[in-house]
Amino acid sequence: MFKTFVAAIGGLAIASTAAAADISGAGATFPAPVYAKWAEAYKAQTGIGLNYQAIGSGGGIKQIKAKTVDFGASDKPLKPDELAAAGLYQFPTVVGGVVPVMNLPGIAPGQVKLSGALLGDIFLGKVTKWNAPEIAALNKGVPLPNLPITVVHRSDGSGTSFLFTSYLAMKNPTWASQVGASDSVQWPTGLGGKGNDGVSAFVKQTTGAIGYVEYAYAKQNHSTYAAMQNKSGKFVQPTAAAFGAAAGSAPWLKSPGNYILLLDQPSAAAWPITGATFILMYRNQEDPANAAQVLKFFEWGYNKGDALAVSLDYVPLPANVKGLLKKQWASSIQSGGKPVYVAK
Amino acid sequence: MITRAARRRATNGVFVVLCLIATAIALSALVMILWTLLSKGLGGIDFMIFTKDQPAPGSPGGLRNAIVGSLIMCSLGMVIALVIGILAGTWLAEYGAGTKYGQVVRFFNDVLISAPSILIGLFVYELLVAPFHGFSAYAGAVALAFLATPIVVRTTEDILSLQPGALREAGMALGASRAFVIRKIIWKSARTGLLTAGLLGFARISGETAPLLFTSLGNQFYNARLSQPMASLPTTIFQFALSAYDDWQRLAWVGALLIAVAVLFINIVGRVLARETHRS
Amino acid sequence: MGAEAVIKPRRPLYESSMASTDLASPTGAPPGHATGEIVFRFACAAAATFLLAALAGVVVSLFIGGLPAFRAFGFGFLTSTTWNPVTEVYGAAGPIAGTLITSFLSLLVALPLALGVSVFLVEFCPPKLSRPIAIAVELLAGIPSIVYGMWGLFVLAPWFAKHVQLPIALDFAPDSFIGKIFAGTPNGANIFTASLILAIMILPYMAAVFRELFLTVPPQVREAAYGLGCTPFEVIKAVVIPYVRKGMIGVVMLGLGRALGETMAVTFIIGNSHSFPHSLFDSGSTIASTVANEFAEATSDLHTSALIALGFLLFVITFIVLAVARLLLREAKI
Numbered sequence: 012m013f014k015t016f017v018a019a020i021g022g023l024a025i026a027s028t029a030a031a032a033d034i035s036g037a038g039a040t041f042p043a044p045v046y047a048k049w050a051e052a053y054k055a056q057t058g059i060g061l062n063y064q065a066i067g068s069g070g071g072i073k074q075i076k077a078k079t080v081d082f083g084a085s086d087k088p089l090k091p092d093e094l095a096a097a098g099l100y101q102f103p104t105v106v107g108g109v110v111p112v113m114n115l116p117g118i119a120p121g122q123v124k125l126s127g128a129l130l131g132d133i134f135l136g137k138v139t140k141w142n143a144p145e146i147a148a149l150n151k152g153v154p155l156p157n158l159p160i161t162v163v164h165r166s167d168g169s170g171t172s173f174l175f176t177s178y179l180a181m182k183n184p185t186w187a188s189q190v191g192a193s194d195s196v197q198w199p200t201g202l203g204g205k206g207n208d209g210v211s212a213f214v215k216q217t218t219g220a221i222g223y224v225e226y227a228y229a230k231q232n233h234s235t236y237a238a239m240q241n242k243s244g245k246f247v248q249p250t251a252a253a254f255g256a257a258a259g260s261a262p263w264l265k266s267p268g269n270y271i272l273l274l275d276q277p278s279a280a281a282w283p284i285t286g287a288t289f290i291l292m293y294r295n296q297e298d299p300a301n302a303a304q305v306l307k308f309f310e311w312g313y314n315k316g317d318a319l320a321v322s323l324d325y326v327p328l329p330a331n332v333k334g335l336l337k338k339q340w341a342s343s344i345q346s347g348g349k350p351v352y353v354a355k
Numbered sequence: 356m357i358t359r360a361a362r363r364r365a366t367n368g369v370f371v372v373l374c375l376i377a378t379a380i381a382l383s384a385l386v387m388i389l390w391t392l393l394s395k396g397l398g399g400i401d402f403m404i405f406t407k408d409q410p411a412p413g414s415p416g417g418l419r420n421a422i423v424g425s426l427i428m429c430s431l432g433m434v435i436a437l438v439i440g441i442l443a444g445t446w447l448a449e450y451g452a453g454t455k456y457g458q459v460v461r462f463f464n465d466v467l468i469s470a471p472s473i474l475i476g477l478f479v480y481e482l483l484v485a486p487f488h489g490f491s492a493y494a495g496a497v498a499l500a501f502l503a504t505p506i507v508v509r510t511t512e513d514i515l516s517l518q519p520g521a522l523r524e525a526g527m528a529l530g531a532s533r534a535f536v537i538r539k540i541i542w543k544s545a546r547t548g549l550l551t552a553g554l555l556g557f558a559r560i561s562g563e564t565a566p567l568l569f570t571s572l573g574n575q576f577y578n579a580r581l582s583q584p585m586a587s588l589p590t591t592i593f594q595f596a597l598s599a600y601d602d603w604q605r606l607a608w609v610g611a612l613l614i615a616v617a618v619l620f621i622n623i624v625g626r627v628l629a630r631e632t633h634r635s
Numbered sequence: 636m637g638a639e640a641v642i643k644p645r646r647p648l649y650e651s652s653m654a655s656t657d658l659a660s661p662t663g664a665p666p667g668h669a670t671g672e673i674v675f676r677f678a679c680a681a682a683a684t685f686l687l688a689a690l691a692g693v694v695v696s697l698f699i700g701g702l703p704a705f706r707a708f709g710f711g712f713l714t715s716t717t718w719n720p721v722t723e724v725y726g727a728a729g730p731i732a733g734t735l736i737t738s739f740l741s742l743l744v745a746l747p748l749a750l751g752v753s754v755f756l757v758e759f760c761p762p763k764l765s766r767p768i769a770i771a772v773e774l775l776a777g778i779p780s781i782v783y784g785m786w787g788l789f790v791l792a793p794w795f796a797k798h799v800q801l802p803i804a805l806d807f808a809p810d811s812f813i814g815k816i817f818a819g820t821p822n823g824a825n826i827f828t829a830s831l832i833l834a835i836m837i838l839p840y841m842a843a844v845f846r847e848l849f850l851t852v853p854p855q856v857r858e859a860a861y862g863l864g865c866t867p868f869e870v871i872k873a874v875v876i877p878y879v880r881k882g883m884i885g886v887v888m889l890g891l892g893r894a895l896g897e898t899m900a901v902t903f904i905i906g907n908s909h910s911f912p913h914s915l916f917d918s919g920s921t922i923a924s925t926v927a928n929e930f931a932e933a934t935s936d937l938h939t940s941a942l943i944a945l946g947f948l949l950f951v952i953t954f955i956v957l958a959v960a961r962l963l964l965r966e967a968k969i
Binding site for chain 3: 363364366367370371373374375376377378380381382384385387388389391392438439440442443445446447449450451457459460462463464465466467468469470471472473474475477478481482501504505506508509510512513514516517518519532533534535537538547548551554555558559561562563564565568588589592593596611614615617618619622623626
């Protein structure tokens, strides 16, 4: 019986020489649900399977550099010199936001107002109680409880942390000098939860806790979120419209290599902690047919994938930005001097 | 005055109670965890789990590609682990028993048992993924084999070295070669122990996520080709459980329940097949 | 005891008949068996050597990967508790401490439990219940480690915070001895709960193999002891355990090894702070959890190298712990 079992496995192994493979990509966890949704619909329409796996932004960058995948995905855009050194090209696909969430009894979502500098002080451990004067100053009339603040941050490296810490570094000079911005930092205080899930869980379980999660998590878990003060001084709620406003008012045309952080954008309706997620591909493709398939997929995503993205709480790029990017593809991704695919 | 006999009886009584308590604790931990698994996973089980592939959030789907992928990679991994593991364990118990080399191998094997699965995954990545520029189910199976083999070796050696020497002597006395004695007599007598070795190895790898992430990557679609990325239950569970979407989370718990049920099933079937006879 | 000397398996009897000859002509065996013998022996030896080579490969590749970090930080890597990916300063003291503490603590909890369960199953359990309970305990081993992690995070941690940490925090002043040992944010994510989860994870392996070991004791030996009037406790203590002592050591190594390397279950519940844990209920981190948390996202070469260096250190720790254990046991003449 054992022998037949081994023979069966062996037969399966030998039979595994079939032809066309799916396109594969790997990287950031943040866009994984929307890429999965797009891939499912795309396969139903065209029969081509695009397999995307979330192994982390760093993983995406590593794997595209190792050429084990057809494209990489990263929540952190690579700087133009890094791109040039690796021979890569990056373009954004969807936009999302990072939302501070809290566990405060008797407080409604969006009731508490925070500014970037104050948020930084809270996460530095400088402001330790919810009814501290710094918080009360921004929240007149809000019944802030007399509870100690428990900070919850990410224990694992993540694009969400990168966006959050970059924003804090922008608005709070002490944070910039003491901690800095990265997908993984040495947090001055607080607990580390694994994943957005872990942070949500800890915040839910601890009264007086504050953490930060991706918008989808805040929405799906019905968390108590804070309103943030944006660059024009207005306090905005975290909504798809606010993220879209941030994306729309960003200087895309002036960003070489598409390196752009959507933090603290000038529009009055913009959510200050917004970010896009990026695809990384080689400028010079060895397999033009494969690369064309990848581009066709993302073209489909731009043209037909908006509704699906919105259904999962993602924000599509503004139409003018999409047009600009599609035009970039012809000159940026080539094989033997010729564009791999010309998008419509 | 307490007699010695009474004291011995009392000590025994305390011991029995402690053993009972230990078993109760172990069983209650099992019950609590199973309760969580069942309450969260049972509700999501339907026919689609086995007939549809994993869905995007908000779409209907099942776990077919993950189940098939896990079956393929775990089976392949276990075949490798059993072959190498039992042979190596046999060598340690029979041929290399008192030798210095045997001590070295045994020691290194113990070290390998404690290797964090993520590091094994990285090693196999360097070996089988990076040079070939692609993730594959082969690499996944090899990574799993790496994890299961040391357990199989350790348990095999322990079990075989406790087989009575009289068995070996009887076989040799009848003129059989050593290899024959080992294969036909010792292995046979240690059957259930070897089975346990295999089951423990399988239990270890059935739920491993980290090594598969770096080797077989995972696949949203159905794929049975060993040279391509392949889905597996642990990687799918990992992705779905930590997501924000209810339907994905529910599928994750269903997947976890499936793994636990599979291990239980294989345990029972294995024991029945080996016909665990009371040693007399 | 005398029973050991008579029944313990002795290889020397037929070993000596083979000692003087090579395998090409085992004494008295028909000629056809010789090649089969050589092939089989070679296959076994090859498998064992392959194992060795595989481990060597892993260790070497880890060392090479971690070399940049070792060069950058030198010996300070082992003693520093700073882990700052922004300034690119890394120190392994926190994860190392967490790994050692959680592993030994979990072993401390799991060993008596595993012994108790296996003794119960072999000696006291009614035969009809014995197999189902054995299978139930082994089922614990089959639960994916991520489920342990999630169960720990969503069930054990809140329960622990509410029913253990809060009462202790309320009843004992922070400066008292008890207060100091059990200080920590009352949210259940700490070294102690991580150790508890680990203990539940390694318990089934140890119990299963203990049981198999106990079952290898020849009934005559046990019956002889009972015949002399021993209570079950004495039979276990003085006859069965000494008989299987070597195997039990192996099992303990197995359990310890598992505990040292376990990733998923620990990561969810240990709180993940890289500093040196100051109390039992303080959050900490282990080497495995740190690597799991940060490897996927680490882009800078030094960060990646520091994580791989951590992995290499885990192997070194395992070496040392297992070597010391063996040394101690040899002293105790086992």
